[in-house]
Amino acid sequence: MTSPSATASRNELAYDLDRAHVFHSWSAQGALKPLVIAGGQGSRVWDYDGRSYLDFSSQLVNVNIGHQHPAVTAAIIEQVGQLATVAPSTATLSRGEAAKRIAERAPEGFNKVFFTNGGADAIENAIRMARLHTGRDKVLSTYRSYHGNTGAAIVATGDWRRIPNEFARGHVHFFGPWLYRSEFWASSPEQESERALRHLEHVIQSEGPAGIAAVLLETIPGTAGVLVPPPGYLAGVRALCDRYGIMLILDEVMAGFGRTGNWFAFDGFDVVPDLITFAKGVNSGYVPTGGVIISDPIANDFDATVYPGGLTYSGHPLAMASIVAALDAMESEGIVENAARIGRDALAPGLAELQAKHPIIGEVRGVGVFWALELVSDRETRQPLNGAVMGRIRSELLARNLLPFLAENRIHVVPPCVVTDAEVAEALAIYDEVLSLDLLG
Template structure:
């Protein structure tokens, strides 16, 4: 095809999108989405060949990068064999996927309930916790995002909860974040201690016997990549045990390599009761998610019927993608690469940017899961405006970097396969854009 033909494909894509696609979390008029036609590794491009270094991992899910050949081959092989099957049947791809997941889970986790994504994983984990405990309330933090289904979006703490509050039995509390502490803390240890005291007081005030579970992102992602302070998650476990409350860890975004570990909670002295996952388990090549269930909870339904199910639970193509992704991540040391590149390249590089640019108020993260907190004033910590963030995003895209921006933050979230050279390229682009006159 000629360059003109390729350019026309981009135009055609935009025309079809504007005419027929209803976009999530958006006012529909005036949208002008970026056209993505293809990708490989850490890069994506449009039909005409303009490319971007993808430091968003789309929605922080392409942990293995775009078009990894092992995952594509696994999907092709399964498609030639069997493209779909009812969940009530036994299927080899589903069993192999479940085994690979449970092999990486803590001891005492041997069953997986597969869903279509992270939201319905959290939805079903909430259901399991309520049925197992006979209690109703779910506690979750204000700085959180758990998905856009009935209970999951009400468990969510951010603004998206408010127009969607139709589910019952949800209570919110403040998790720790020293930079914008709700507890007047001045040290990480103090923040942890006071946040735990706050949580326990909420539990006591709500009535411990009414609370089924605490649903918590191990590392809150969309809310800002909020790294737990020392002792916090272990303290949550201690409090939950004291009152007979379950812990559901939402590992949808932070799991499967994103934090430089198979599960983020492995770094925080915490073993949960239920683990939800999606995104990185197969990098979203085919939609999949699920709940990893501790043996004690799973045994509840050995003789009783679990009242839940999905037509596409354990879909063969999604399961094949999980097997292909997890095998490749193991054999190629991809999780180890995420840990190393975060420690040796991303972290130090972002700290250099912090030293150079006053607009950066804080750098935080681990693995390939980082955030730059952008402020109008370092002293007052006033966030930059939406207009400034818009200019930053536009300038990054113009220079060939696809960013993930949220509120007043740039989230630095490349694939786990990212190279040191790609990190250096991204850091140079961030540096150039943050050097621009951004405030009018």
Template sequence: MTTPRADHQPDPAKGAAVKAADRAHVFHSWSAQELIEPLAVAGAQGSYFWDYDGNTYLDFSSGLVNANIGYQHPKVVAAIQEQAGRMTTFAPAYAIDVRAEAARLVAERTPGDLDKIFFTNGGAEAVENAVRMARLHTGRPKVLSAYRSYHGATSGAINLTGDPRRWPSDTASAGVVHFWGPYPYRSPFHSDSPEQECERALSHLADLIAFEGPQSIAAIILETVVGTAGVLVPPEGYLAGVRALCDRYGIVFVLDEVMAGFGRTGRWFAADHWDVVPDLMTFAKGVNSGYVPLGGVAISAEIAATFATRPYPGGLTYSGHPLACASAVATINAMREERIVENAADLGERVIGPALREIADRHPSVGEVRGMGVFWALDLVRSKETREPLVPYNPSAADNAPMGAFAAACKKNGLWPFVNMNRTHVVPPCTITEAEAKEGLAILDEALTTADGFTV
């Protein structure tokens, strides 16, 4: 096990009490309540967290891929404390200094003319409001989204989501039409190159628009780099092609940067890699690393003008909450001052990417490596030749045994992984050091021998 932090003293009795209280009263998301045993976490700092039994873990999941600035960053903690002493809360209809400054700092970094910021409490609410804005702006009902996607768990966002978490809540009446996005390694278009995948994916989307009726489509929403569904980096030209289709038919182009934004890909926003400007952009997570719940929609001048004299019919009691905005201001300033975005880009290009490709060469269970910055995925397979996934799509508990064994091997040696279906994602904080990254990659390398045991 990784050595526990020197200032953390194990306290198993307190850990047992925390677990008992959790089991008695907390209803957990995405879980069968009697089949889970949540880890009781005693504390966190930087890239690590620890439990009450004396075990320390290097967090290769950044919480829920949101702790971009790491845990307990002193400048952000201090900003929250200072704001709490000055003004803890105030209604969103008023002009508040820290709210205006947070909006200015976000707008300063968004591409193009996305200069108006509507604050929400998180990413799902940002998506809900972006879709509402698009429908009101165009007067059209339908929204197109990709099958391999996740956009949130609220009513509209879960219908936009493409992965299996949608299925229990899908009403089939939300005005959502799904399509296949590009995925060269498992091409739905039988492509044999990224260039061909891009061409065929755009042709598929153009056909879908034609058959759904472009006059009925309000928006196309995409994760700039698909997150939970596989860290799928779009092939060159794809996002520009979608932008062109939207321009041709007057469709609002929405980029969901909730996971990919604020340094995760080595740029402030992933869209910057391709010089594509959407009409609306959603954000959350990394804007303040989740220290206080915050999300938002960055709005183009054209869409903002729609509501210049026409009221926007939406709002939230805690929109632009002062504590959340103070943490965002401190986060963005710290990321700039400490060159945290540049650190993510450098480690991805120089350390993480090369190491993962070397690991893939050594392990028969690694089919593909893909990613950028501190946003990577290993596609695990039973056979490199057939590319059969190590576990099936949406696996049962029994089918998921290989991934469970792999995750257990990581945790045993002090690495907390992010696993989803047949993938393990390498998504540490953007603040991770080179030494920490190498520590985690070495543990990952060893744990993959467990996955290798399930290959054929």
């Protein structure tokens, strides 16, 4: 294959090199046309030619603190000058400080953090811990979920990506609550919660409670559609887990660290899990990292027994420095509070106005800076909008310099937690303009 031309613009060079040599995830490679990104600041990114986009995707719903936050980039630079890498068996100040800050924001009784390279291997290790603690094997998770692209994590995932990758053992799926497309013929949030819990208990009983190690849930399923659980559901799952001696793992990889307007999404519900997984939001993805926050009874299992797991880059110094700086900045700058306020005062009313104006919006749901617009071709039948129309919507949004997050028939409205009222107003105007087009004609 010939090399890209030396006379090409940097945009063209970046694109040509990508298409020549980069193999992309979850994609048929031949038809890809990746957007070129050269830099960013706050809620905006731009290409090498200077074209700027308002980033309402937060990339993969992870740049909570915004692009290029100076405190986080400075901390990474300082750390690389002091100690760029070190074995995980050592003790370093940045790792200890990062773990301390994470544990301080967790519920009482969570004092230990196991660091991983990202969210998927956080799920892997949480499942391993639950199995070792209980002496059981099975893991229950929902069909509407995404937990990562490694052995157990992808099989715990409920969506289509699981099916070509089902090599791990002991996984069982069930339906979680979603009133708009209820699997339970429910007519109210309370009924949906009650019936979904009854369904879960039947699955537990049918699978054999004595063999179930854990129920694994995204506190708020993200990629599956920002499915905020109805009142009482998560507390009901906790009660079922307690009744049958099952560990509750809450996946906070996407929803945690400010995304919902709380430090953890479960802070907004009456529930405390046994294991908490995190990644993305803890340092906004500036350096790959993740982890498991371990409740004391599970952590104590390994005081005298070897934990059979580890990673070369567990607690990598650059990642740890970025966590410390990110969490300190989020605290001192009120970034989590900004996410809550933006959700309450700007996104909730603004998206409701869009729904009232555009019949193509079947449902609006979300909290903080974590929202989804469910797009339908007919509100009565709730027929999801097809892929061709969604492709056109994406193109029209990009043409107006808004970088969107689209999944299936949904627009996920997921800006950084630092987004301003003016930026929300700008985005809402672009959504309004695009949804006013004759998309179904």
